[in-house]
Amino acid sequence: MNGPTVYLAGDSTVTDQPGDYPYYPGTCYCGWGQMLPAYFDTRVAVSNHSHSGLTTDSFRKxxxxxxxxxxxxPGDYVFFQFGHNDQKLPGLQAKGGYRANLQRYIKEIRQRGSIRYW
Structure with a gap:
């Protein structure tokens, strides 16, 4: 594929979830990253690396x-969505490690020529 790839980095709100059969509307759910490919044509690939429970720290570790x-x-996109789990940990709150981790990701992605979104 010669088109861009959209990489997803996040927690349970982004990750792919297993489907249930038969389908029960009250219990079936998915992260938004699972539905994102439906909004692109075949020239764009979506690569979801999100997992439930991850933080900005554990995603790297x-x-x-x-x-x-x-x-x-260069030309790829990286979407980050963290915070739901980070805010639960003292060292990863908004004015602590959370911000520093995001700044590190931004710096590294810029160096690779990819475009980052939050």
């Missing part, structure tokens, strides 16, 4: 960011 860092190229 568990190796999920390494994949994005390795494969993203």
């Amino acid at each position: 568990e190796g999920h960011y390494a994949v994005i860092s390795q494969y993203s190229k």
